Amino acid sequence: MVQVSQALVAGDSDAFFVTVPAAAVGPAECALLAEGAQACRLPAPVCASEVTERSSRGGMILNNLSLCYQNKLILAPMVRVGTLPMRLLALDYGADIVYCECRGIKPRALSMLELIDLKMLQCKRVVNEVLSTVDFVAPDDRVVFRTCAKEQNRVVFQMGTSDAERALAVVRLVENDVAGIDVNMGCPKEYSTKGGMGAALLSDPDKIEKLEDTLSLVKRIERTGVAAIAVHGRKHEERPQHPVHCEVIKAIAGTLSIPVIANGGSHDHIQQHLDIENFRQATGASSVMVARAAMWNPSIFLKDGLRPLEEVMQKYIRYAVQYDNHYTNTKYCLCQMLREQLESPQGRLLHAAQSSQEICEAFGLGTFYKETTQEIDARRVELLAKTPEEVGEPAEDTSGVIKMAVKFDRRAYPPQITPKMCLLEWCRREKLAQPVYETVQRPVDRLFCSVVTIAEQKYQSTLWDKSKKLAEQTAAIVCLRSQGLPEGQLGEESPSHKRKWEAPAQDPGGPRTQKPVPPGELCKKPFSTLDNGEESPLEGW
Template sequence: MVLSFCDKVILAPMVRVGTLPMRLLALDYGADIVYCEELVDIKMLQCKRIVNDVLQTVDYIAPTERVIFQTCEREKDRVVFQMGTADPERALAVAKLIENDVAAIDINMGCPKEYSTKGGMGAALLSSPEKIEKVEETVNLVKIIERTGVAAIAVHGRKKAERQQHPVHCDFIKAVSEAVSVPVIANGGSQELIREFQDIEAFRSVTAASSVMVARAAMWNPSIFRREGSLPQEDVMRNYIRYAVMYNNHYTNTKYCLCQMIRDQLESPLGRKLHATQSTLDICEVFEMTSFYESCQLSQERKKVSLNVSIQETQITDNDNEENHDTVQMPVKFERKDYLPQVTPKMFLLEWCRKEKFPQPVYYTVQRSLDKFFRSVVTVNEKKYCSTLWDKSKKLAEQAAAIVCLRTLGLPEGKVGEEESDLIRKRKRGIQDESVDMTDSQGVEQIKKRLHSNENFDDSNI
């Protein structure tokens, strides 16, 4: 454990609670230090560190594209990274990976849950169950830990076999506090001792600890850190939802945290509505925050567009040294609703190339590692065209490139309201000629075969 904060109130949300929105909310209400949830070393070592310019966060993203750990500048000097590990080399590698984004690193040596102990983590690091059966042996163990050079030690005042419903052993924590010189953080008082802010100091005093770590009591109501007193439950929930929306927190985690706050009222009308939600938007509707959700989504989309325009991506061809000043560029996106249903810009461009006896258009597409978006360059008559904006799919990026080419050449692109072109008339005749009874399976198969045999076929038109 590397922790150098003394005489501080510490929040340590456990299980799935220590995500960024909850940590920021706790800081709002007066917590000095916040913990992330326990994250396993192997999972962290698979992550890639990404600076998210849209959300203004640092995201550690797994190969599955899931955000495993997220932090921001506001909590950089106040967030403790809690690590589950059974291997010193892996633990060191994770520490080096995240050291510039967190204030401290905590090695979890106390979790008795099976998922930790099976992997040799948590309480398994204590080497044997007997170690915590007697206070004397616990004190000896802590002295050994102190000699490793740790800056602080957090003590959860229960035995390995005990759970939340068992009384916390304040005398055990006090014995450890008096036996070592490093700061001791007292933990485990949520269930029976900590109900309001003043109880935090009382728990610290009775355990003779340097500071207090609060988990479940803070999860139930983060405003417990307010010296002036806790806020009404629904006010706290709405404040939490704001952060959850602002930082794109996964709705399942948001829902879980809200259910923990409302825990004894899950059968109330509000609780039932919350239980039925299936998305962040649903949650916002329950709390009459739809307009806030929509404004955040709009703001984020605008940031994405702005970043797409400003990010300098000089590499868009196979040749690393090729300059793109010969590529015609403009900020264009293909919006399906703006175009006629029978045709697409790619089809217009292909038809024009055939008419002019040019080779058919050639599309080259790259994917950006930052957000997995795409941008495409189309080559027509030895000239290149592309949009400066990035799209969420390869097909959309190709359509955008085709639009740039068509607009540069002054050609129709199939937008709603354009004068009807030969291609549109041809497509309409083709649809009329190929009309079949759609209840006839043979007729449907004929249409499929014709579509897929057409080199001009683009399944984005279906």
């Protein structure tokens, strides 16, 4: 099934929706919707008899039960917010349907945008037996979309697309792991419209100024065969501080026979659970989609009333650790919940946290973090024992390889220094060939191990890392430590360490009198982002 939505988070930092209720869809766009709706429809129609066909495929339970959009509470798609921990938390508190985050990656930037078809088509579906999840993994080994059996019958996958064939290919990729597909037709931001997605699917929106034109638009969309339409009650140029147009949503709901999902009430209407039903009645909609109010406190879906924020945040953190959510995303979502309390003692602890462990410690969950990570490691070891042939040793012959049990901790190094940089500079100073890194990925848990070769000697850590870049840094540490060389850590500024980086001793009367080049000065490149969320000045090193 396809749900065509006119709502999408419109900003990288502010989780709010913008819609274009007065816009026209051209023949090409309607053809896209019709083709997608026909291709993506699950075997049973919306709200039809609940005939369930279950089978096991790739570790997940498949369920061909169609998703019903009548009288539902829905977690809206939100940039950087709607990851797996937030979706599961919303379901725990009473949400009926949850949307995945609108996520993508701008070139050379951290900004999270919508999941576009081109990005998803590069992904590979991977069953993560350690976490009991299904991951869609990009070529750079980033998890673009992660889901689990607990949400399978209630998660909607939203994407941006401008091509029916690409959209269909994405649907085929995710159809066994989600309950519905949503096509974004509302985002007015350049990153969507420039690619022909979002509001660009609505041709000539500026020419449509009357409510009658909007009603004509939604009727035309309905005829394509979509299951439901989500409407955000604001115009293209309006933002969250502007009043939501309940009367427009109500007019649309009264015009269509398919479910209409009302969105945009967080600012004016939704402060507690009872307000959700009041907003639904004010708009005449079938269901209500909640964005910012749920981002601030997901227990807004709870009939018994809002839970204390600290309790909600601790529950969110538990999910984040259990499903290995990246700490930067966890930190971002927690900051949205704290809001005006960011300057409190706990807010300052959160702001200073540079790992999932530090986040847990800031909220009194240090023991939970330790126990949970130990359980995850134990499952990983158990799986490795069952599938030794899939381990994938990092070298054909490990004899003669110098090994240490070490890992790279970004916090232990200055922003401009990494072990790989230090090793490269040492090789240049000693007139050795540049380090050669060979990295393999272990299929069972998708961890990485790297071997670095210097002057025909190999060095390797016995501990595996979450990314190729981290594994290479770890291998460099093994080499540096085995040679007694400084690796650039904080606190290595002692004279003895400095002398190790100085040029060979010169005759007092010799011609060379230049100052030694400190680590990190041989190359000045713009900062890029490592897989651990930190910045490195040397991309690809």
